[in-house]
Amino acid sequence: MPFQLNDAKAHLKEHGWCKIPSVLSTDEAAAVLDRLWKAKEEAEKRGEDTYMPxxxxxxxxxxxxxLLELDxxxxxxxxxxxxxxxVKSVLGESFLISNFTANIARPGSQSMALHSDQSLVFPEPWRDVWAVNVIWCLTDVSKANGATLYIPGSNNYVSRRDVPANARELLVPFEGKAGDIIVMDGRVWHTSGANVTADQDRALLFGYYTAPFVRQQVNWTAKLPREIQDTLSPEMREWLGLNPLGNVGVAGDLRYLSVQYPEDDAVVAK
Structure with missing residues (x-):
């Protein structure tokens, strides 16, 4: 049976995540991985850290x-x-690209903190979805080689008190094949997995999108060189927050007063 995107949207809405297979071919994923390693080398030449203690x-x-600057x-x-x-199925037509990063778990890597993306930047309660991660699998991803671990049903947690004391025991992996994407809403509690293999890398890209009122993790106006900005489509410029006007009319009503509240013909006649 062919994959149905609407089924993925329904799963994402109910469970806070979904997997979409083969968005890239195996060869395409391998090509992106090769360019990721080159991007790592370029970042390090610039003096940027690729290890965050x-x-x-x-x-x-x-x-x-x-990554958007590097290739x-x-x-x-x-x-x-x-x-x-x-992303639009969760955040609507208006959103921002907050960041795009890579995480390569090499043998011996260990888990970061358990968190949800919204718990890091928003105060409780977390009732609405204001962030979405699109995770690109550039290699086959398994629990053994460091798949992202998540707590099923944690998209329903509205406060830190909802995270159970046995949270570590509840973690399960997002496994997939090279070329798959996993879409995860900002309320899902997760962590990076430990890579316990002897010789397998696990490479993931994380595209982080947010509601348009949320401050971006990267100031793209400052970070992206002008020559790159000039190549971007109007749509991409809007998503990156590069235009001088933003966060206007996202949820409000900017119609003229005469349209919002038409005068009563009888009153006008008097």
Whole structure:
């Protein structure tokens, strides 16, 4: 039976996540992975850290930031039509691209903190979905090689008190094949998995999209060189928050007063 995107949207809405298979072919995923390693090298030449001791226990967990600046292939992926359609199914027509990063779990890598994306930046209660991650699998992903671990049903948690004391025992992996994407809403509690294999890398990309009133993790106006900004479509400029006007009319009503509240013909006649 062919994959149905509407089924994925329904699963995402109910469970807080879904998997969409083969958005990239195996060869395409391998090509992106090759360019990711080159992006890592370029980032390090610029003096950017690819190991963050604040969140990762050891350097076997590699993180590459600012992917949109480093290679045009990542600008293509962040605007992939399937990814954008899934984002819009949660956040609506208006949203921002907050960040696009890579996480490569090499053998020996360990888990970061258990968290939900919204719990890091929003005060309780977390009743609405204001963030979405689109996770690109560039390698086959398994529990053994460090798949992202999540708590089923945690998209229904509205406060930190809802996280159970045995949370670690409840974690299950998002497993997939190279080329799959996993879409996860910002309320799902998760962590990076430990890579206990001897020789397998686990490479994931995280496209992080938010509601338009949320401050972006990256100031793209400052980070993206002008020559890159000038190549972007009007749609991409809007998503990156590059235009001078933003966060206007997202949820309000900006129709003229005469349209919002038409004068009564009888009153006008008097």
């Amino acid at each position: 604040l969140i990762d226990p050891n350097p076997s967990n590699i993180r590459v930031f600012y 045009p292939i990542f600008r293509d992926l962040i605007a992939n039509p399937t990814a954008i359609e899934m």
